[in-house]
Amino acid sequence: MATTGLAQEKIWATKSVYDRAETAHFERLAKESRGSACSVTPASGSLANEVAKARQHIKNGLQCVNNIATNVNISLQDLPARVAAIEKDTSDLRNSVAELRTLIKNLDLKAGSTLPEPYIAICPAKPQEPEAPSKDEDDDDVDLFGSDSEGEDAAAAKIREERLAAYNAKKSKKPVLIAKSNIILDVKPWDDETDMQALEAEVRKINTDGLLWGAAKLVPLAYGIHKLQISCVVEDDKVSVDWLTEAIQEREDYVQSVDIAAFNKV
Incomplete structure (x- = not known):
């Protein structure tokens, strides 16, 4: 029984061999580590x-x-x-x-x-300017029409008088320019029942020197109401625009107001 049990147990008969191999392995590692440490020296x-x-x-x-x-x-x-x-x-x-x-x-x-x-x-000296002759000296030296004190003869005086007479005659024949103006008036009635033909007749009754009435027409305003637009030519020196508008507004039965639509010089 004892011999049989011992035979069945496992025995590591080669353990010493493994121990020596392990020792050799570690020694080899130690040598390699020492060799690598020595190789670092040149780097230092x-x-x-x-x-x-x-x-x-x-x-x-x-x-x-x-x-x-x-x-x-x-x-x-x-x-x-x-x-x-x-x-x-x-x-x-x-x-x-x-x-x-x-x-x-x-x-x-x-x-x-x-x-x-x-x-x-x-800085050279500034040249002196010549003195201007006085007004009295100029008057003494120049005389446009001459003078009796200088001994003017009768022939020269006669020629001068003839020339002056011819100039005055020519000037008197020249026509005088008359300033005129062309005016367009807007005459407004009171309502649509105002007789516009009678209103125009009343306006044309205004007559004075320097006033000339022209064409007229009815212009619609609103709500059936029309205004009378009438033109006229006046002489500025004889007829005043303010007087003309006041004269038209005096026709109170027909006229409510008067406006100037256009004013041009002729």
């Missing part, structure tokens, strides 16, 4: 070079900054002197302008007097 050298280059760049940058600061300090030191020079030039310029203004003012004041010698060539 290149990193140092990069760090050195970075430090050199930083140093160069700081040197440039120092140079710029030095130049700025030099410029700032020169700035007050330059500002002072500009202010001095500005003051001199203002003084020169003031002197020129004073000189021009003095020249204006001395325009009517003799100028100093340095300015004679620049």
